[in-house]
Amino acid sequence: MTVAGTVQLFLDYLESERGVSRNTLDSYAGDMRKVLRLAGASRITITTASTEDLEALMASPAVQSLSASSAGRLLSTLRQFYQFLQHEGQRLDNPATRLMRPALPQRLPKVLSAHDVDRLLTAANADITPTGLRLSALLELLYATGMRISEVIALPLAALAEDEDNLVIHGKGNKERLVLLTPMAQAAVRRYLPVRVSFQTKRHSPWLFPARSRQGYVTRQQVGLQLKALAVGLGFEPDQVSPHVLRHAFATHLLAGGADLRTIQELLGHQHLGTTEIYTHVASSRVANAVAIYHPLAQQTS
Numbered sequence: 001m002t003v004a005g006t007v008q009l010f011l012d013y014l015e016s017e018r019g020v021s022r023n024t025l026d027s028y029a030g031d032m033r034k035v036l037r038l039a040g041a042s043r044i045t046i047t048t049a050s051t052e053d054l055e056a057l058m059a060s061p062a063v064q065s066l067s068a069s070s071a072g073r074l075l076s077t078l079r080q081f082y083q084f085l086q087h088e089g090q091r092l093d094n095p096a097t098r099l100m101r102p103a104l105p106q107r108l109p110k111v112l113s114a115h116d117v118d119r120l121l122t123a124a125n126a127d128i129t130p131t132g133l134r135l136s137a138l139l140e141l142l143y144a145t146g147m148r149i150s151e152v153i154a155l156p157l158a159a160l161a162e163d164e165d166n167l168v169i170h171g172k173g174n175k176e177r178l179v180l181l182t183p184m185a186q187a188a189v190r191r192y193l194p195v196r197v198s199f200q201t202k203r204h205s206p207w208l209f210p211a212r213s214r215q216g217y218v219t220r221q222q223v224g225l226q227l228k229a230l231a232v233g234l235g236f237e238p239d240q241v242s243p244h245v246l247r248h249a250f251a252t253h254l255l256a257g258g259a260d261l262r263t264i265q266e267l268l269g270h271q272h273l274g275t276t277e278i279y280t281h282v283a284s285s286r287v288a289n290a291v292a293i294y295h296p297l298a299q300q301t302s
Contacts, residue, residue: 001012003036003045003046004036006047007036007081007083009026009084010032010084010085011028012089014028014080021150023150027073027077027119028077028080029230032081032178032255034062034074035057035074035077035078035081038057038060039057041062042060044056045080045263046295047085049095050095051098051099053098054095054096055099058071058075058099071102072101072102074097075101076100079096079097080093081096082095082096082097091270104121105268111245111248111252112240112241113209114253117249119234120231120241121140121143122141122231123230123234124140125138125188127224131226133188134192134196134199134209135193135227135230137188137189137209138209138218138243139188139227139246140182140188140189141185141189142243142246142247142250143177143185143190143249143250144180144181144250145167145185145250145267146179146251146264146267146268147169147179147247148219148269149223149224149244150220151170152243153220153223154215154216154217155167155207155208155209156206156208157205157207157208158206159208160189160208163185165180165181166179166180166181167181174267177266177267179267180267195210199211199218201216205217223243224242225241227241228241228242247268251264251267251268254267
């Protein structure tokens with residue numbers, strides 16, 4: 001089989017056996033195209049490459065010019081690819097496991113205060129047009145549950161049929177988890193449902209947020225642009241607010257309120273606790289800032 005054919009089998013495996021999302025699959029495909037170009041330029045056959053071959057590939061100017069996160073993702077894709085070859089019996093080893101992952105700078109997620117979130121939600125709730133009611137329902141769900149924007153927009157209408165107080169959703173890797181709805185979120189969804197029909201492009205749409213799009217539901221870009229317009233109108237900086245920032249706010253505010261990390265991990269759908277621990281750094285950073293600003297001894301100079 002050709003190398004390209006093997007790569008396609010790898011992508012098919014990720015989709016059918018691992019259940020990765022379309023966006024994640026597209027990222028893997030892009031990484032593998034990049035790997036094949038680099039391997040071809042270095043005359044390396046990627047399916048039979050050694051650790052030394054991969055070290056040379058990762059040290060190439062094309063990879064070195066990437067950001068640490070992009071280079072790290074490329075390495076992660078390589079590890080997954082060779083793990084697949086091992087699974088298929090095409091290799092006995094994984095030559096990428098001994099490669100060093102590029103050091104990532106510590107970047108804390110952007111966080112809105114509870115007051116700022118309240119300002120956004122209040123402004124969204126004041127718009128009683130169909131588009132405003134839809135945005136209000138989307139934002140209330142994002143902040144109430146900590147769901148990813150990709151999970152919220154793809155909610156089936158049937159998800160509301162089981163229990164008004166909670167939703168069972170399928171997140172990354174098609175993993176099922178329970179999220180709880182606040183009374184505010186429930187009320188926003190109830191206000192939106194009567195106007196939902198105005199967004200349908202066919203008589204019976206299975207989606208909670210139908211729209212004229214390839215997927216049949218509202219896109220992340222639409223929600224992001226509407227939220228940004230709302231935020232700018234309230235005086236926020238354009239890059240200060242996004243759907244993902246509301247997910248961060250959900251986690252940070254829960255932690256500040258006393259929730260334990262394991263609970264937040266489960267609600268966010270994080271596979272590893274280490275991913276959730278970033279919010280402890282956010283909390284520590286905010287405490288340090290508060291001390292620097294308000295503590296009387298912090299104002300003294302030597």
